[in-house]
Amino acid sequence: MYHLPAIAYATAIILMSSIPNLNAPEFRFLLFDKLAHFAEYAVFAFLTFRSFSHINHRMTRGRAFLLSALFLTLFALLDEFHQYFVPGRYSDVYDLIGDILGALVVLAYLWMRPPRAKKTVSQL
DSSP: OOSHHHHHHHHHHHHHHTSTTOOOOOOSOTHHHHHHHHHHHHHHHHHHHHHHHTSOTTOOHHHHHHHHHHHHHHHHHHHHHHHHTSTTOOOOHHHHHHHHHHHHHHHHHHHHSOOOOOOOGGGO
C-alpha cells in the first residue's frame, strides 16, 4: 500500500510529459515554471521516500534517502530526455535542476527530522 501512490504519481508525470504541444499557461515570470517543477518533485520525493522506507523492516532512513535521491534524479533525467522526443515539447536543464532541488529539499527534511514515537494500542 505504501508503493502505489509513488507508482501512480510517476505514471502521471510520464503521461503528462507525453502530451504533445502541451502549452502551460503563460505567466509574466519564468520562475513560476521552475517553482512548479520544484513542487512537483517535492511531492514525488515524499511519496518515493515513503515507498522506499517501507521496502523491508531493515531499511534505514539513510538508505531510503539515498535510494530515493538516486531514483528521483534518474527519473528526472529520463523525463527531460523523453520530452526531447515529444513533438512540441523540449528538454530544459533548468527544469531538471528544479526537479532535483525540489526532491532534495524534501528528502533532506525527511531524513533529518526526528523519528516519531510509535503509538501503542492503549494510545489509540
